[in-house]
Amino acid sequence: MSKVLIVAEHLNGKLNSSTARCVTCAQAFNADSIDVLVLADTPAAIAAEAAAIAGVSKVLTISHSANAHAIAAVYAPQVVAAAQGYSHVLAPSTTFGKDLAPRIAALLGVAQVSDIAEVVNAHCFKRPIYAGNAIITVEAPADAVLVATVRTASFAAAAAGGSAAIEALNVSAELPAHTRFVELQQGKSDRPDLQSASRVVSGGRGVGSAENFAVIYQLADKLGAAVGASRAAVDAGYVPSDLQVGQTGKIIAPELYMAIGISGAIQHLTGIKDAGTIVAINKDGEAPIFEIADIGLVGDLFTLVPQLEAALG
Amino acid sequence: MKILVGYKRVVDYNVRIQVKPDGSGVVTEGVKLSANPFDDIALEEALRLREKGVATDVVVATIGPADCQAHLRNGLAMGANRAIHVVTTQAVQPLTAARTLLKLIEKEQPDIVILGKQAIDDDCNQTGQMLAALWNRPQATFASKVDINGRNARVTREVDAGLETIEVDLPAVITTDLRLNEPRFIKLPDIMKAKSKPLETIPLESLAVESGDHLKTTHYAAPAKRSKGVMVKDVAELVSLLKTKGLV
Numbered sequence: 001m002s003k004v005l006i007v008a009e010h011l012n013g014k015l016n017s018s019t020a021r022c023v024t025c026a027q028a029f030n031a032d033s034i035d036v037l038v039l040a041d042t043p044a045a046i047a048a049e050a051a052a053i054a055g056v057s058k059v060l061t062i063s064h065s066a067n068a069h070a071i072a073a074v075y076a077p078q079v080v081a082a083a084q085g086y087s088h089v090l091a092p093s094t095t096f097g098k099d100l101a102p103r104i105a106a107l108l109g110v111a112q113v114s115d116i117a118e119v120v121n122a123h124c125f126k127r128p129i130y131a132g133n134a135i136i137t138v139e140a141p142a143d144a145v146l147v148a149t150v151r152t153a154s155f156a157a158a159a160a161g162g163s164a165a166i167e168a169l170n171v172s173a174e175l176p177a178h179t180r181f182v183e184l185q186q187g188k189s190d191r192p193d194l195q196s197a198s199r200v201v202s203g204g205r206g207v208g209s210a211e212n213f214a215v216i217y218q219l220a221d222k223l224g225a226a227v228g229a230s231r232a233a234v235d236a237g238y239v240p241s242d243l244q245v246g247q248t249g250k251i252i253a254p255e256l257y258m259a260i261g262i263s264g265a266i267q268h269l270t271g272i273k274d275a276g277t278i279v280a281i282n283k284d285g286e287a288p289i290f291e292i293a294d295i296g297l298v299g300d301l302f303t304l305v306p307q308l309e310a311a312l313g
Numbered sequence: 314m315k316i317l318v319g320y321k322r323v324v325d326y327n328v329r330i331q332v333k334p335d336g337s338g339v340v341t342e343g344v345k346l347s348a349n350p351f352d353d354i355a356l357e358e359a360l361r362l363r364e365k366g367v368a369t370d371v372v373v374a375t376i377g378p379a380d381c382q383a384h385l386r387n388g389l390a391m392g393a394n395r396a397i398h399v400v401t402t403q404a405v406q407p408l409t410a411a412r413t414l415l416k417l418i419e420k421e422q423p424d425i426v427i428l429g430k431q432a433i434d435d436d437c438n439q440t441g442q443m444l445a446a447l448w449n450r451p452q453a454t455f456a457s458k459v460d461i462n463g464r465n466a467r468v469t470r471e472v473d474a475g476l477e478t479i480e481v482d483l484p485a486v487i488t489t490d491l492r493l494n495e496p497r498f499i500k501l502p503d504i505m506k507a508k509s510k511p512l513e514t515i516p517l518e519s520l521a522v523e524s525g526d527h528l529k530t531t532h533y534a535a536p537a538k539r540s541k542g543v544m545v546k547d548v549a550e551l552v553s554l555l556k557t558k559g560l561v
Contacts, residue, residue: 011474071479072442073451095472099454102407102442111408111527114437128536129435133330134339137532144527178485179451182467182478195473199560223561231491241457241492242475247436248491250473256560266329273539277560279551294542297551307548312561 002031002122005060005086007079007104008038008050009070009096015049017196018092018150020157023055025150026090027158028119033057036164037082039075041068051164059166069181070096076103081171083108086145088122093149093251094195105147113138113148127151131247132270152195153253153274187240189227194243197226200254200275202245204268205232206261206282206301213238215305216260222309228252230262246271261301264289281305314461315370316359317421318393319414319428319440321349322377322384326433332535339533348387351429354489357496358459359427360392367461370394372421376413378402382512389507390499396510397421401517407435408525411443416520418448423484425466430455430488441488451481455490 004026009016019036026034035058036050043061050059060082066074079100083089089104091097093115105112117135118126123142126135128151140146194200201223203216213233220227228245229238245252247267253274260281262268269292272278280293281301290296297304324330325345332339348356362368373388374397375381385396399413418426431438445452453459453468457476460467461483470477471490545551555561 072454073445076446095455095470098438099442099452102439103446103452105439106408106411106443106446109408109525111406111525112437112439112443113528114439124531126534130324130330130339131433131436132536134332135534135536136530137534139529139531141527176449176451178482179453180480182480184472184475184477186475235492240475241471241490242473247433248431256555267326273536277555277558278539278542279555290542290544292539292542294539295551295554296542296544297546297548298544304548308551311548311552 002029002088003086004031004034004088004090005083006034006036007089007091007097007100008036008046009092009094010038010040010046013042013045015046016092016094017157018094018097018152019050020053021152021155022090022092022150023053023158024155025116025119026088027055028155029122031088031122035060037062037079039067039078041065047166051166052160052162054159054162056162056164059164060169061166062169062171066175070100071179071181072100072103073176073179075100076107077173077175078171079104080107081173082169083145088146088148091149093151097149101147101149108145108147110144110147111140113140113146115151116148117151117154128270131267132273133266151251153251187242191220192224192226194226194228195250195252198254199223199225199256200228200252201225201258201260202228202230202262203233203238203260204230204262205236207233207238210238215302219258219305219309222312230265230268259289259293260305262289263287264292314368314425315372315421315423316362316368317417317423317426318352318356318359318371318373319426320352320356320373320375320385320388321429321432322346322375322381323349323432323434326350332533336532336534346384348384349429349432351431351433351489353496354491354493355427355429356388356391356393357494358489361494362461368425372397372423374399374414374417376401376405376410376517385512386507387499389510389512390503391497392503394510396512398512398514399517399520400514406526406528407437407439408443408527409522410440411447412522412525413517413520414440414444415447416522425483426486428486428488430490441486445486448486451485452488453479453481453485454488456487457490457492459487459493
């Protein structure tokens with residue numbers, strides 16, 4: 001009997017699609033019930049979004065001014081209190097879930113399974129290690145609550161169409177004051193969100209400068225795509241860190257991924273291996289990116305990318 | 314102010330990982346071992362805080378087999394004041410690592426504990442958060458900037474949405490992201506000097522740590538390979554292929 005509690009991720013009053021991906025993961029082990037827990041200062045709108053996910057049994061809300069920002073030390077004791085009676089606590093393997101889930105697991109005194117990529121059964125999962133160079137099968141004890149993070153690129157978002165009940169929870173948990181939110185600097189962009197976009201155009205070190213990244217942005221805009229980058233491009237200061245794709249950046253699974261001027265270090269490849277179609281444009285025909293690209297084109301990106309943009313009309 | 318740094322030894326990030334044909338593990342015999350890159354960043358940050366006069370004492374600690382001594386000597390050569398080696402022949406899982414580090418905290422009473430955000434072998438990304446929970450102290454994970462002001466730390470974190478800044482009271486656990494700093498190279502004279510720095514050895518059994526190794530890895534597999542793609546000769550061919558696939 002699996003009773004699953006998913007901790008909802010949200011920002012600026014909107015539910016993140018990572019939550020619906022966790023629902024799909026829970027469905028993959030035939031969970032008997034799937035409840036979503038929303039911690040927020042004003043949870044109503046977020047809870048309504050969660051209630052509309054098909055497969056969700058119930059949405060629980062904990063409304064508290066201290067929950068205005070996702071501070072793991074503040075959220076964790078409340079999740080632990082709410083998790084009574086559940087067999088599984090899931091969170092997305094995003095920076096939100098990675099920060100929070102181990103704190104929950106430690107308070108519960110249980111181990112955590114990180115980055116579930118495939119479900120074998122309710123207590124057995126496959127997950128990547130060594131930057132995705134090996135996939136391990138892990139078994140967790142069936143007699144303890146299982147805390148895990150879900151690799152969002154491995155599970156499609158559960159569809160809309162649900163109408164779960166929403167219930168306000170009162171939990172008694174001591175909330176620490178030792179951690180305070182100061183600010184969030186968000187890259188302002190009208191482009192699609194990198195994590196959930198169906199098309200992504202990424203640039204690497206080969207792009208050469210922040211100014212040159214304009215060719216990447218222009219192609220992305222032509223395609224209605226999100227923009228990503230390799231670690232090398234971020235380290236070189238061409239683009240901000242929230243665009244980084246790879247082992248330690250974002251793990252994504254768009255339908256179309258275009259890697260431009262990216263040589264394809266293993267740490268980058270691990271972030272895109274679930275993409276539908278990978279296109280690589282690089283002047284070095286020996287670059288490792290061509291080993292995993294579905295379509296490769298060797299040549300100078302500054303010639304080819306504008307041509308491509310023009311050809312797309 | 315004292316800083317405790319977690320310093321794990323892992324398979325070097327340049328090694329191409331091979332899964333054993335019988336699925337019992339990955340090949341670690343004869344491969345190069347190095348400090349976890351995120352832990353090098355953790356140690357570098359601690360050393361910089363000492364150089365700024367914020368900290369006086371930097372202690373590196375590892376949990377691992379007897380031959381981890383050379384690894385800890387590297388940490389000492391980089392500049393740590395002393396080292397603690399918790400000796401165990403078994404690899405420990407994050408909850409056990411956190412419980413072990415908590416024992417060291419009780420003994421050492423550090424003001425700041427800096428760990429890498431994840432080890433590049435198991436990629437778990439758990440130990441720092443678990444340690445902060447068990448210690449009942451703040452956690453500032455995925456740090457790309459750390460400023461210490463008296464008894465507070467202001468930490469900028471690399472999160473999916475951008476850069477988040479939080480303020481935490483000390484003592485606290487900080488975990489490092491890639492862009493926090495660039496670790497220094499070890500110089501030869503420092504390697505000589507490190508030989509005489511204190512290195513304390515503690516058998517894991519003597520710490521009476523309750524094991525948190527609850528997970529059992531039953532199989533290792535190589536990742537599924539993507540099928541070999543095609544090379545196109547020009548943009549026209551690329552666009553026509555993308556159109557065939559319905560992608561543009």
